[in-house]
Amino acid sequence: MAGLVIGGWFASIFFARLADQVGSYIGKQLKYQKGAKNKLNKLEVNLRKIHAVIHATDLGRHQKEHLEAWLCELKDAAFEAEDVLDGFEYQILRDTVKGKDKVHTNFSSASASFAQSTSVFFKRLFFRDEDLNELDEVIERFDKIVATIGNFLLPSDLGAQNQKHGVLCADAQSDVPEWRETTSIMNESEVLGREHEINSLVRLVEDDESEEIPDRVRHVYLSSSNLAKLYETAPKLKNLRSLVVNGSLLDTVAKSKLMDFIEVTLKRLKRLRVIVFDGLALDVLPESIGHMRHLRYLEVPGGQFIDLPKWICRLYQLQGLSLQFRSPLHLGRPLPRGMHRLVNMRYLNINPEKVSTIVEIGKLRSLQELREFHVRKKNGYELGQLRDMRQLRGQLSIMNLDMAGSASDCRAAELDNKEHLSALHLYWGQLGRKDNDKHEEVLEALRPHRNLTELRIIGYMGTESPSWLETSWLSNLEHIELEDCQGWEVLPPLGQLPFLKILHLKSLKLVKHICSGFYGGHSIAFPLLEELLFSDMGEWRQWSGVKASSQLFPRLRRLQIDRCHKLRGSLVLPTVLERLHVVLSDDVTWESYKKPHVVLSDDVIWESSETNDISAILKLSIDNISLLTDCLPAECLASLQRLDVVYCSSLESFTDEQEKWLQRLSSLEELRFSDCDNLTRLPTDLNSLVLLKTLHIEGCPKIDSRPEKGI
Template identity: 30%
Template sequence: MAEGFLQPDSQNERMEKRGYKYLKTLLQTSLLEEVKKEWKTSYKMHDLVHDFAKSILNRNSSNGDRYLAVETINEKKSESLRTLFLEGGIADDMLSKFKYLHVLKLFGADAKKLPNSIGKLIHLHLLDISGSRITTVPKSLCKLYSLQTLRINMLEEGLPKKMSNLISLRHLHYYDHAGRKIQMPSRIGRLTCLQTLEFFNIGHQEEGRGIQELGTLQDLKGTLEIRNLELVNGKDDAELANLSKKPNMYRLVFEWGNRDRKSDKCDEDVLEGLQPHPNLKELQILKFMGDQFPQWFMNLTLTSLVELRVEDCTRCRKLPALGQLPFLKCLYLTRLDNTTSIGLSFYSASAEEDGGSGGSDTISRQTFFPSLKILSLESMKILEEWKDAPEMMSNAGEVRVMDVFPVLEKLYISDCPKLTTIPTPSRFPSLDVLEIKWNCHVLVAEKVLSNITTLSSLYLRGGLQSIESLELVKRPESSLRIEGCDSLPTDMLERLCLFPILQDVRLFRCPNIITLRGMSCAACLESLAVHYCENLRELPDDLYQFQALRCLTVGDCPRINSFGYPNHNTGQKSLLKSLEMLLTYGCHELTTLPVEMFESCTSLRELNLYNWHSLVSFPLDLRRTPSLASFKLFDCPNLIAEMPSGFGYLTSLREVQIGPFTDDSVIKFDWAGLASSSTLRCVSLCGMPDMKSLPHQLQCLTTITSLSLGDFGAIEALPEWLGNFASLEDLILSGCPKLEYLPSMAAMERLKLRRLEIWFCPLLNRRCTPQSGSEWPKISDIPERKIDFRYF
C-alpha cells in the first residue's frame, strides 16, 4: 500500500494486533517472561505462575481464594491468598495479613510506598513493583529469603545494603533509563543462584562492588552489560569475572566511562581479561581506549558470534581480524576516530604475512566473512582506505583463492568524508541495499555502483562531494532515494533512473534537479515522491504512461508550472489505472490540475491537495474516481472557478476535508452530492468567514462520526438539527469568534459525544466554564473535553 493510505484491516491483521496486545499484557503482569535464544525470541510461563495456575485447576471451592486482582483491598479476603495484583497503594498493617503470598505485584500511579511489613511475607517468591511509583524500599525487603524474582524501578537511595541476604534470588530486573548511575548492591556475588542480571555497574572493590563479584555468579544467562570498566585495574582483575566460564551468556556489552582521551587506563589488558565463552552470540565494545583489540579476537575464540558492534573506540588504529568468524552476520563500526585504514589484517591475521600470489601446484579456496549480511561504517572521520583482500594468496607452496563478502546484502556508509578506496564491486555479489549518506565522497558510490547489478535499494543523502562525476551502469534497483544532495547535476535523474525495474523513487531537498523528463521507468515505477526541490520545473514527460504507479507525491516544488497533458494528437491517453494516492502541495505556479490525468484512475482512493495559493480551477468529475475514500482540498484560497462535483457517486467515500471557501465557491460547491453520501464518516469544513449558518444540506449527514468546523467568522449558534447526528462521537470547533451557543440541552443529550474540542472561540469558551458558563450543563457529561480558556 502507498504511504498514508488507509485500508480496513483484514481479519488476520485484526487478530494479529489483538494477539500482540494480549501478549504485551501478559508480559507486563509477569505472567509470561521473554526468553531470547540465539536469534529467536520466545515466551515462557514463570514456574511460580505455572504452579499457581495448576493449583487453581486442581483446587475445590472450599479452599478459598488464592488469586486476587483488585484496585482496592478488602480486609476480609482469605489468608490463604497466594497471588495478589494490586493497582494502588496498600497500608502496612493490611499487607501483613496476606502472610502466605507467593506473588505480589503493585502497580499504578497511586502505588508510591512499599510497606515495611513486606519483610513478613516470608513465603514470597515474586515481587514486582516495576509498574509503580515506588522509589525507596525498606530494609526489611532483605528478609525475603525465599524471593526468587524481583522487578523494580530506579530507587533514589539504591537497593538496600544487605541485598546479598536474598540467597534464593534468581532474577533481578532493574528498570531504569539512567541505569548507568545506579550503584549495585554490595556483595552481589553472594547471590549464587542469580540467573538474570541485565547490567552490572562496577564500583569500588573495597565496598563489595568490584568486578570480581561476577565471578561467583556461575548461573548467569542471557544478556549482561558491564559498565564503568575504567575502574578495573588490569587483566588479572578482569579475569575474576570468569566470563569464559559462563556458557549461557548469549549477549555481552563492555562499556567504559567517559574519560580524558590522554588517560592511560590499561584498557587493552582489561579487555584481554574479559574473554567470553565461545558460545557468545552478540558482543558490543563501547568507549574502549586501547590501540588494538585482544588476542582472543584473533584466535577464533568467538566461533559462535553473530553480531558485533564496536563504537566510540577513539584510539583504535587497527581493526581485529574478523573475516574468519564463521557465523558473523552483522558488523557495526562507529566513531573509530583513530582508524585510517581497514587493512588486510581485517580479513585474517595472517593475510598481511602471506603476501601476494605466487606459483604453486596446490590451489585451495578460502572465504572471508562467509556469513556477513550487514556491514555498517559510520562516522569514521579519518578513514581513507578500505583495502581489498587479494584475489589469491600463496604460502608454503599453496595458492589460496579468496572469496570475500559472498552473502553481504546491506552496506551502510555514513559520515566517512575521506574514504575513497574500497574493495572492487565484484566482492559484493549479493549486495541488495546500499546507503551512502552524510558527508561521504562520491567516489565511494561510484566504485561500489560501477558494476553491481543486484541492488534493490539505493539511498544517497546529504552532501555527497563532487557528485557530478558519478557514472553508473543500468541495474535493477527497485528503490532510489536521494536526499539533501545539493550538488546533483541537472541530468542526474537521467543517469540514475534508466533501470529496468525501478519501483520507488524519492527525492528530497535536491535544489539542482530541474527536470525529471529523463526518467524512463514507466513500466514498473510504483511510487514517485518529490519534496522540497525548489528549482524543479518539469515532471516526467510520459507521466501519464506510468501504468504501475500507485503513489504520486509532489510537494513544495514552487516552480513546477504543469503536470503535463496526455498527447491526444497521437492518441495517447492517461494510463494511471493503478494510481491509489495523489498528494500535492506547495506548487505555487500551478493554476490548475489537468482533469485528463484522472481519466483512468479507477483505483484512486486518496486525493489530497493543499497549500496551493495559485490554484483557481479543479473541475474534476468524481465519477472518474469511483474508488475514492478520502478527499482533501484545503488551504487553496483562490479556488473560485470550477470545483469537483459528483460526490454522490462515490460509494466508498469516508473522509472529506474542504476549505477555505469564498462566497462564489460556497455557491458552486456540490453540497447536495456530499450530503447524499451514506458512507461518509469524517467531515471537516474550514474557512467560511461570511456564513451565518451551516449549509442546510449537511443536516442529512446523520451517519458521520466526526465533524470539524473551523473559521466560521459570522456564525453565532450551532443549528438544532445537529442533535440528529446520532452517530457523532467527535466535535471540533475552532476559530469561530462570534459563536456563543451550542444546540439546545435536548439536542445535546441526543448526541452521544465522546470528545469535544473548542479552540479560539472566545465567546463560547466563556460560556463553557465549569463555574458559571451557561453552556456547561450541555457538555459536562462528555468524557473528553479540550477547551482553551485562555482566549475569552
C-alpha cells in the same frame, strides 16, 4: 504406589522430599537447643513411615468415602510440616548471612533443590520458641496419622510389595526405594482427596456473593474490591501460598483504606510464597511483608516507589523481586545497603541503575540477570564481585571500565566462566582516555566465555585488538559492535567468524585502511554476514585487499556507509548478489523491497531485476553524487532506468567527471532532482541520454535555466 496423587500433588515424592530435608538437618554438625534434635528425629521417622506406606500399598482401591478425610488430613499436615521446615531454613539463612558465628557455607536452599547436597557448619543453632511449638504440633499431628495407617492396610500390602521394594515401615532407617516412577499420563482414579476442594471452588465461581474462600486453597487471584473475602477467611487459609491482587477494579475502595486493608490482611497470611499486586500504584510496600519468612517472589508492576524499606533485606528466602520506581529523578537513589544479604535472589527486575547501587552484589551468587554492573573505586564495586556469579545469563553491560584496577583485578571477574551469558557490552568512560596501555590490559583480561553470541565494545582507546578477537575463540559470535574506539587502527580478522550476522563499526577515528587482514584467512569471508555498517569513520580512505579467489559476503543484505567522507575507490561488494541494500548517507532508514535492490549514497536505493548481477540495478536514489561517482563505475549501472538525486545539499553543479559519468548511463529513462537546495544548474548535456523520457525537478529553487546543450 509411587504415582499416587492426593489433591493434585504426588504424595510419594513430596514425603520423600520432606524426609530428606529433615534428615539433612539431623546429619549435619548442628548443635541445637535441648530437645530440638530429638523432635526432628521423631518427625523424620513418621515421614519415612508414611512415605513407605504410600510406596507399598494400593490406597486407591479403598472406598473413597473412608479414605478422603484421612488423605486431606495427611495433605494438610504435610504442608504444615513444609512450613515448619521452611522456617528452620530461614533461621539457617539468617545466621549464615549475618555471620554471627563466622560460618562458611556452601548452602543451597533445600526448598530450591532438595536433591542438592549441602554443607553447613554452625557452632550452635537456636530456633525460636514459636518454631519449636509449631514443630511439636506437627509431630503430634503426624503421630495421629501414623496411628491410623493400619485402618487402610491389608496383610498383602506389606507382603509381596514390601519384598519387592525393600520397605520396612516399623524402622526409621527403612530402606525406602530411591527410584521414582514417572509418567506423562495421570489416571484420574488415582487423584484422591480433591472432591471437596473442587466443589468449593465451583460454588465460589458460580456464586459471586460467596463470602468465603475454600480453606484448603493454595492460590488466590482476586480484585482489590474483594479483599474483604480474603480478610475474613485469612485465619483459616493455612495452606495459601500465592496471592495476586488486581487493582484494575479499584472503584469502590479509596487508596488509603485499601492500603490499610492490605496491611491487616497480610498479617494473617504469613506463610505466603508469592505476592503480586497487579495494577495497584503503590508508593510504599506494606510493612507486614517484612515478616514473611517464607516469601519467595514479590511483584508490584505498577508501583510508584521512591525508596525501598530496609526490612526488604531480611527476606532471606526471596528469589524474585519485580518493582517499578516513580520517575527517573529517583533512579540514582541507592537501594538499601543490605540487599546483598538476599543470597537466594535469582530474578531482580528493578531499574538497572538501581541494581548497580547494590554493594557487594557478588554475594548474590544465584542471580540470573544483571543488566548493568558499574565499576567504582569503592570497596564492594570492583570487578571481582562478578567472580562467583556464574548463573548470569542474557545480557551483561559493564560500565565505567576506565575505573577498573589492574589486569589481575579485571581477570578476577572471570568472565570466561559465565557460560550462560549471551551478550556482553563493555563501556569505557571519559577518565584515562589517553592511557592506551591500560585500556589494552583491561580488555585483554576481560575475555568472555566462548558461548557468547553478542559483543559490544564502546569507548575503548587501545590501539590493538585483544588476542581473543584475533583468534577464533569467540566462534559463536553473531553480533559485534565496535563504537567510539578512537585508538583502534587495525581491525581484527572478523571475517573468520563463521556465524557472524551483524557487524557495526562506528566512530573508529584512526582506521584508514581496511585490507586483507579484516577478512581472515578463509576462502569464504563473512560467510553468514547479513548487515554491515560503517559510520563516522572520518579517516577511512580505502577499502581493499580482496583476493580474486575469495568469496566475500555471500549473504550480505544491507551495507550502510555514512559520514565516511574520505572514502574513495571501488566499494567491496558481495561476489554473489541476491538482494543488497547499500547506504552512503547521514540520514538513513532501512526499507524493504520485494525485488532485489541496492541503496547507495547519502540516500541511495537501487532496485534490481531478478538476476544476481549488480549491473542489473534498475532504480537508484542518492543524496551524495560525489560518493556515488567515486565509488561505483557507471559501467556497473548498464541497466539503470531511473536515477533520483534527493536532498543533496552539497551539490551546486556537476564536475566534468560527474558529467561524463552520467552520460554513460545508456539505459536511463527517468532523471529526478528533488530538494537539492543549492543546485544552480543541471548537467550540461543530456542529449546523450537517448532513452531519457522524463526529467523531474522539484524543490530546487536556485535552478533558473535549462541544460546548456538542451534536452
